[in-house]
Amino acid sequence: xxxxxxxxxxxxxxxxxxxxxxxxxxxxxxxxxxxxxxxxxxxxxxxxxxxxxxxxxxxxxxxxxxxxxxxxxxxxxxxxxxxxxxxxxxxxxxxxxxxxxxxxxxxxxxxxxxxxxxxxxxxxxxxxxxxxxxxxxxxxxxxxxxxxxxxxxxxxxxx
Amino acid sequence: xxxxxxxxxxxxxxxxxxxxxxxxxxxxxxxxxxxxxxxxxxxxxxxxxxxxxxxxxxxxxxxxxxxxxxxxxxxxxxxxxxxxxxxxxxxxxxxxxxxxxxxxxxxxxxxxxxxxxxxxxxxxxxxxxxxxxxxxxxxxxxxxxxxxxxxxxxxxxxxxxxxxxxxxxxxxxxxxxxxxxxxxxxxxxxxxxxxxxxxxxxxxxxxxxxxxxxxxxxxxxxxxxxxxxxxxxxxxxxxxxxxxxxxxxxxxxxxxxxxxxxxxx
Numbered sequence: 001x002x003x004x005x006x007x008x009x010x011x012x013x014x015x016x017x018x019x020x021x022x023x024x025x026x027x028x029x030x031x032x033x034x035x036x037x038x039x040x041x042x043x044x045x046x047x048x049x050x051x052x053x054x055x056x057x058x059x060x061x062x063x064x065x066x067x068x069x070x071x072x073x074x075x076x077x078x079x080x081x082x083x084x085x086x087x088x089x090x091x092x093x094x095x096x097x098x099x100x101x102x103x104x105x106x107x108x109x110x111x112x113x114x115x116x117x118x119x120x121x122x123x124x125x126x127x128x129x130x131x132x133x134x135x136x137x138x139x140x141x142x143x144x145x146x147x148x149x150x151x152x153x154x155x156x157x158x159x
Numbered sequence: 160x161x162x163x164x165x166x167x168x169x170x171x172x173x174x175x176x177x178x179x180x181x182x183x184x185x186x187x188x189x190x191x192x193x194x195x196x197x198x199x200x201x202x203x204x205x206x207x208x209x210x211x212x213x214x215x216x217x218x219x220x221x222x223x224x225x226x227x228x229x230x231x232x233x234x235x236x237x238x239x240x241x242x243x244x245x246x247x248x249x250x251x252x253x254x255x256x257x258x259x260x261x262x263x264x265x266x267x268x269x270x271x272x273x274x275x276x277x278x279x280x281x282x283x284x285x286x287x288x289x290x291x292x293x294x295x296x297x298x299x300x301x302x303x304x305x306x307x308x309x310x311x312x313x314x315x316x317x318x319x320x321x322x323x324x325x326x327x328x329x330x331x332x333x334x335x336x337x338x339x340x341x342x343x344x345x346x347x348x349x350x351x352x353x354x355x356x357x358x359x360x361x362x363x364x365x366x367x368x369x370x371x372x373x374x375x376x377x378x379x380x381x382x383x384x385x386x387x388x389x390x391x392x393x394x395x396x397x398x399x400x401x402x403x404x405x406x407x408x409x410x411x412x413x414x415x416x417x418x419x420x421x422x423x424x
């Protein structure tokens with residue numbers, strides 16, 4: 001129970017940071033996604049079940065706060081990240097840091113691909129702009145996660 | 160049977176992911192449902208009651224720059240005002256001759272943007288005014304540059320604005336001196352497109368795009384965008400006009416909600 005309360009509190013703080021601090025740190029109109037960073041850390045620590053649950057709920061909160069007509073885009077993308085990064089739980093000691101970083105980047109790229117593709121449905125956006133947005137979003141979040149990872153190592157809850 | 164249970168147990172996490180994906184897709188397909196709007200109403204009640212972070216150094220710097228820009232704009236508007244005063248006198252005189260009733264001024268409510276949402280794509284902003292200030296849904300929202308959107312979900316102290324750059328936003332507009340009517344829809348960033356009009360060379364880059372007035376929400380002649388490019392697609396009878404939105408919702412800090420815009424509002 002205490003653990004759930006702690007995670008809820010951290011999630012709430014991250015949500016506030018996303019609402020108020022992320023707009024100040026945006027690059028080319030793309031904001032860093034602190035909630036995605038948190039999901040990556042929690043999924044790798046607690047596994048797929050927790051990853052999917054937190055990914056879905058946090059993504060839904062993000063959707064509710066940011067869109068009137070597109071509800072579910074973040075929930076979908078973040079549930080998938082929760083599942084994929086949850087695989088790291090138990091493999092952190094087995095995989096090399098390079099493989100872990102590459103795996104995280106792949107998951108973040110997948111998140112950006114799902115989210116941006118859903119968001120441009122119905123718009124005449126060129127493939128070039130879509131690809132650029134996906135890459136920028138994935139790079140910002142990956143740099144953020146990988147930098148934090150070296151200060152605050154990813155650990156499995158059982159470790 | 161036991162094997163089936165074992166298999167289901169083995170892939171339980173995948174099934175859980177599948178459930179999350181199905182729920183997300185259902186939400187995506189029913190985005191404008193009553194339940195979604197109720198959820199958002201709850202969210203804006205919370206955001207409206209959270210005090211904003213205090214001022215920091217970057218705020219002071221940006222306020223200084225903003226102040227300079229506003230001073231320049233004030234001077235520009237003062238000059239324009241002097242010019243308009245003359246036109247207004249002439250207009251008044253002509254109205255008297257034609258026995259027109261007096262034009263109704265707009266009733267504007269100043270509001271501050273308190274949130275731009277937590278998603279990386281900004282399609283709504285939340286304002287610090289709500290029902291308590293007389294705001295209702297479907298009222299036009301403007302920045303000093305032009306139309307920014309319309310009020311959508313209103314709580315007692317906060318309001319969510321449906322932005323002009325949201326993919327589901329459509330607006331009836333008129334273009335250029337000829338006043339050709341078309342429907343504006345957003346593209347990416349601050350770009351939009353007006354389609355379904357025969358331009359015949361009457362529209363050129365730099366022409367203004369204004370609201371047409373064919374709407375219960377927006378009065379006519381609100382500035383929306385400027386024409387950037389006119390082009391045709393082979394096989395299409397009509398031309399397409401690419402426009403650049405005047406207001407940038409990503410940077411705007413203060414906006415005006417048009418509470419009343421005439422007897423028909």
